[in-house]
Amino acid sequence: MTDHAFSDAERRAVYRAIAERRDMRRFVPGSKVDEDVLSRLLAAAHAAPNVGLMQPWRFLRITDPRLRHEIHAMVDEERGRTADALGERAVEFLSLKVEGILDCAELFVIALRDGRHAHVFGRRTMPHMDLASVSCAIQNMWLAARTEGLGMGWVSLFEPRRLASLLDMPDGAEPVAVICLGPVPEFPERPMLELDQWAFARPLAEFVGENRWE
Template identity: 75%
Template sequence: MNALRDADPDHHAYPAEVRAAVYRVIGERRDMRRFVPGATVDEDVLARLLAAAHAGPSVGLMQPWRFVRVVSPALREQVHALVDAERHATAAALDERAAEFLRLKVEGIRECAELLVVALREGREPHVFGRRTMPHMDLASVACAIQNLWLAARAEGLGMGWVSLFVPDDLAALLGMPAGAEPVAVLCLGPVPAFPDRPSLEIDGWTRARPLADFVTEDGW
């Protein structure tokens, strides 16, 4: 009887109100670009968020992540300059949508309370478990850590934005990363004026999210 009980999903499930909170934070997570200028994040809250990220799943338990907290205002400006340069390069590559793209607010580096750079750390090469045929699983693991941080931030009432507009080698050099390390994301974190009810790129008319049915099939592509 105990084996049957342990196999019952309801035996392991969280209470209904806790499950509802988990699904709510997933549904209300947003990629934020607008922050409250001059705001701060309590150190204990930041510690909880980083602990949540560090609890992310990683293939072979390799924990391939590194979190760099940018606290120097001068360094923050240098990160912003790298992102702004790539913003204009991206606009040039968009041709007819260049002007429309430049009107979008795509980062909150100067306004956010905390600026974090997440990178793949050096020394990942010996980790073969889970990576022999899929070496990019270290990147997938870092993405899981970022998602943990994102959801925890939303639960704490904080916004987070993932900025990917930068040349990795340039950002790595700016932050003094060793050979083999690779920046993955610039994360803007902090209090926000409001959480929109749908993605900002939908609100700005750039694109629209597609329904789940477009992405689920059975027994083949």
């Protein structure tokens, strides 16, 4: 323990948010999120660590119902293609609920901004660090949402170029995530994919090594 550590209660709250974060698909239809809460969530995302202080993110709030339905249709098309690619697990996959685009209170598209090539610091040999930085922003938003009692789901079932065109993104910008956000009926104790018998998390010990890859 150091002089810079949080109090016991504060530490428990941080670890609780991490442990109880879930990738949510079921939302309360017709619900709302207060503007001040949205401001806090976006501020949390914007505070994320980012290589070379490049801040490679853009947060697009989707308030046009027509756009929301077009995004949903795009995701639904990719859902079918993903099922085809899964072969013998196709029917099982199609039984899963994989998004809440039409039900969530708020819909965001989070993207990599254009002009990222100008940032060399930290990216010369690892250009994908821009994506890593955006992922940190999404995780910040996710944890902050959990502390506000809101569910959040990351949807990646879309063709990036089509979504970029739909949202008039400039050349070089790339959508990373469709984010569903809002009140939810409940937070399950285990990840949704475990409850749906799709996949199961493996223990930490399998992922930790020392000095060499084992």
